[in-house]
Amino acid sequence: MKRFSGDISIVLGGAAGQGVQTIEALLVSVLKREGYHVFAIKEYMSRIRGGSNSTEIRVTDARRSAYVRRIDLLFAMDKDVLLHLEKRLTKHTLVLGERAKIGASHQNVIDIPFTSFANELGNPIYTSTVAVGVALGILGAEKSVFETYLREHFARKGEEVVAKNIEAGEKGYTFGKHIAYDVGIEVHIKHHESVKKELLTDGVEAVGLGALQAGCNYISSYPMSPGTGLLTFLAAQSKEFGVVVDQAEDEIAAINQGLGAWYAGARAIVTTSGGGFALMTEGVSLAGIIETPIVIHIGQRPGPATGLPTRTEQADLNLVLYAGHGEFPRAIYAPGTPEEAYFVTQEAFRIADTYQSPVFILTDQYFVDAIGSFPIESLKNVPMKNHIVVTKPAYKRYALSEDGISPRGIPGNGQGLVGVDSDEHDESAHITESALVRVAMHEKRLSKMRGMRAEALLPTEIGDVLHADILVVAWGSNRGVLEEALEHIGRDDIAGLHFHQVYPLPEKSKKLFARKKVVMLENNVASQFGNLLKLEYGIKVSEAILKYDGDPFSVEEVVQKIQKIS
């Protein structure tokens, strides 16, 4: 007898090309429509076919957005999966799969005869739908929702494909029900009427939706995992929203195009990962001196160099913080949830446009791939405004001003001429070597930092920060795992703080650290954000919980490490 109450972790594993992604997409969508809280995260190898990949789907009573190490049900498409996930399997894990293919090395293997199902259905392509049916049957989900979803999902492929999938789903579902009965699996997870209407996205879709909301109409990028998803998302929406999509010859071209686009009045974003961003850094410096906005999305992965192309890390904060020669203002956001990604992407466009500076959105593989749902009402919109002026004949692109912001004209919008120059320049954008002009221009550019700091987003307090003795600090993708771990621990003396803007930092948040033992939670070796906090706030960081093996933090390990803090 196996009983799962309130929280079940289902893992699908197989070689690339065996349908794991298809099963994940179907299962997550159907469960959400039935009102379950779902969270899914995949891990995969850097190859097109073969290897061993897996996806974890958590179905929970409460909203969760974190990875757990525990596997309750494992759908194994082949033998390698058991080897690949060996360290996460326990005696409580139920393994489901075709016994002939996966063997009987694990004690709890439940046979699903996928091959005979495929033969009955006439095509192995329907195996994925059978598997989804089995999972739904075990969970005791509503069959009609599943059928409706299959009908919609496969409608484009014709009535026969729809019918076959419904048949496959039905077979799987019935089989799943039987397994639950025979083995004695009981699953009790709450449905919520409100969840049915929620939006289900992954992290990068949330960035993309935010970009469209912010009026983004230009993307020029070179594909690089895990940054490519944004390019793909905007390409899919390019016709509907009139977004220009250019696959650049390299990242250098990408950012220089992005700057040219903004110069001429477009609203551009570029997307990449650490390695590609390394090539963009001269362009970041260019943005700084020509005072042209640019929004840069960086999906981090472990380095140095090619590193682990499909894994996760938070080790490029220093790179982004210091990228580009010379001194100039910048802002860096690091969303922790899809809602935050939607919001900070709009903020990134607004701040870039207002302060005519480079602005970064720092995510990572774990964040871009993680799927979760949220109510549409939780999405915050930033009013869209184009900060461009109609130029007069005497227009000067770099007119000196109190707040450092010179009204931004664009070519072909007025009687003035608009020049931008990578050399130090005077107010009219012409080359100068005057020390006096240099100092005035440099101070003007850097004075924009004041406004950017004043507008910095406040961190999210998790628990009772004011009264806690220990403060665990996270940024970016570690919000969900920190929230769940602290809830699990349930101690009043420990609270959390999550930053979704990591630079500049808001001055008034410094006081949150007063008289606290500060513990960092980061996916890197050097505790890069901890060092930034020390630099910006002059605070002391006592300990750091760090992970850099390419995998995200699991709730279990964060719980264990926080409990060890004395």
Place this chain on the structure above:
Amino acid sequence: MIDKKLYDMPVDTDLAWCPGCGNFPILNIVKMALAELDIMPQDVVMCSGIGQAAKTPHYLRVNYFNGLHGRALPPAIAIKIANPKLTVIAESGDGDTYGEGGNHFMHTIRRNPDITSIVHNNMVYGLTKGQASPTSEKGMKTPIQTGGVVMEPFNPLATSLSLGATFVARVFSGDIVKSKEIIKAAIEHKGYALVDVFQPCVVFNKQNTYQWFKQNTYYLDEKDHDKKDRMKALALAFETKRMALGILYQETGRPTYETLLRQGDDPLFQRVRSKQALEALLRSYQ
């Protein structure tokens, strides 16, 4: 035809070029060409990189994007896409366009945006004081290439022709009248137009002088030369003893990049995003 003076900078503008530099006539030619084509300064954007030639946009009244070394073309493409109504000219030197920016040069040609590349080709690096450029002749001695250049010179015309360029021309800065007509044709050409401009560097290149260019070039006979014949143009591009001046190749009717990448020619900044479409997209994730 508008008054060329509209393009003139104030008389006290300090030009950083050496006396006798081939850049002066090129600047004059570009101003004349734009004036004769009736294009207002407000409708022109000149993109440049770094180098002596790349300072050109500071010496005439136009909109300009004086960016990074080798990177004149990526912003030029984006500006044309963002506002197809603008006349976009990328003006830089041989080192900037063919060396540092070589990858952009290749892939800009493949895109065929409606922009004009004017490349000042003096076969030497001026701003960094006399090193070899991608187009330096083999054997040329410089402070770095002390035994003479050993690499083959880059052939911009053959390269562009092989990549499918739709307008390929070469002019000589010493001939204002003929060069002006060819640059006008390049600006009017719908698609990517390359104009490689032979130009002496009076300070650092003592072998490719005014005299040398005159002796080693000839004009294509406009009646005789078939501009539509890419293979003939390619053969001409490979001639190194006496080099052809004029429009080697022109192909009309190929769609330009910006027309393929976007609809209409309205500037992107005038577009308003549909709130209904955004709402519908969000709802599609339910």
